[in-house]
Amino acid sequence: MEEKIFIPEKIKAHTGGRRYSTDALGKSGASVYIYDDMVLKTEKYSPEFDTQIKLYEWLGGKLPVPELIEWDIADGMSYMLTSRISGHNGCDKDMLDHPETLTELLAKGLKMLWDTDITGCPRENTYDVMLSQMKKRIDSAPASLEGICRENGFSDAYELFGYLDSHRPGYDPVFSHGDFCLPNIFFENNTVSGFIDIGNAGISDRYSDISDCLRSLRRNTDGTFGKVIDGFDPDMLFEKLGISPDREKIRFFDLIESVFF
Ligand SMILES: Nc1ncnc2c1ncn2[C@@H]1O[C@H](COP(=O)(O)OP(=O)(O)O)[C@@H](O)[C@H]1O
Numbered sequence: 543m544e545e546k547i548f549i550p551e552k553i554k555a556h557t558g559g560r561r562y563s564t565d566a567l568g569k570s571g572a573s574v575y576i577y578d579d580m581v582l583k584t585e586k587y588s589p590e591f592d593t594q595i596k597l598y599e600w601l602g603g604k605l606p607v608p609e610l611i612e613w614d615i616a617d618g619m620s621y622m623l624t625s626r627i628s629g630h631n632g633c634d635k636d637m638l639d640h641p642e643t644l645t646e647l648l649a650k651g652l653k654m655l656w657d658t659d660i661t662g663c664p665r666e667n668t669y670d671v672m673l674s675q676m677k678k679r680i681d682s683a684p685a686s687l688e689g690i691c692r693e694n695g696f697s698d699a700y701e702l703f704g705y706l707d708s709h710r711p712g713y714d715p716v717f718s719h720g721d722f723c724l725p726n727i728f729f730e731n732n733t734v735s736g737f738i739d740i741g742n743a744g745i746s747d748r749y750s751d752i753s754d755c756l757r758s759l760r761r762n763t764d765g766t767f768g769k770v771i772d773g774f775d776p777d778m779l780f781e782k783l784g785i786s787p788d789r790e791k792i793r794f795f796d797l798i799e800s801v802f803f
């Protein structure tokens with residue numbers, strides 16, 4: 543049975559009494575309601591939402607992303623209604639069972655992002671921004687991060703933070719998806735049909751998305767999320783991109799992400 547949800551009038555004008563299903567895949571804590579050809583995402587309002595709206599407006603026509611149909615803020619909640627992207631995402635069994643095709647298409651997706659003109663982009667995730675978000679996360683619960691920090695050779699999260707802050711790699715700005723993981727990239731007819739979940743997109747270093755992609759390939763095939771695909775080598779992505787991996791940069795981004803996982 544469909545749960546009863548509050549939907550603001552502005553949004554209801556589009557969704558009416560239409561049927562939806564809920565999504566259990568996302569990990570952000572947002573609620574996602576999937577209609578035939580639209581998707582409604584609702585979560586606690588934060589000023590970040592205003593930047594997301596600007597980003598959708600700026601991105602229109604530049605890349606295959608959902609079209610922003612309507613948005614609203616009501617009772618401390620944000621509501622965003624977009625078009626639904628067709629196809630299957632990267633953690634579809636058929637995609638994971640075909641590593642050559644999957645990594646080829648992911649490389650294609652990354653190149654589409656990198657070919658985007660970043661002039662006027664309303665957000666930039668610089669190293670300063672990333673490190674200050676990391677610091678906030680650490681300050682909120684430093685003790686909970688001790689295990690992961692020790693695993694990586696640091697005595698605590700502040701030592702890890704200090705290390706990253708003083709070992710910033712060179713910055714190579716491109717348009718970055720911001721959460722380039724397999725569930726967020728859709729494919730159809732052997733091409734990228736769309737990028738979803740672009741709330742954190744903006745200008746950032748090229749390796750921000752590369753390292754997200756590698757991590758997602760690894761975790762979706764090594765059993766972290768339950769599925770094991772023998773012989774899947776995430777590094778195939780570099781062959782498809784035609785570049786050799788910068789391991790130091792990958793480690794920098796992996797260490798930042800480790801406090802959010
Ligand atoms: N515009 C869309 N088109 C198609 N599917 C979508 C769309 N938006 C969300 N979904 C589905 O809902 C899931 C969760 O939505 P997402 O925006 O990624 O939320 P989260 O931030 O929780 O990851 C996606 O992985 C996808 O399966």
Ligand SMILES: [Mg+2]
Pocket residue numbers: 568569725726739
């Ligand atoms: Mg998502």
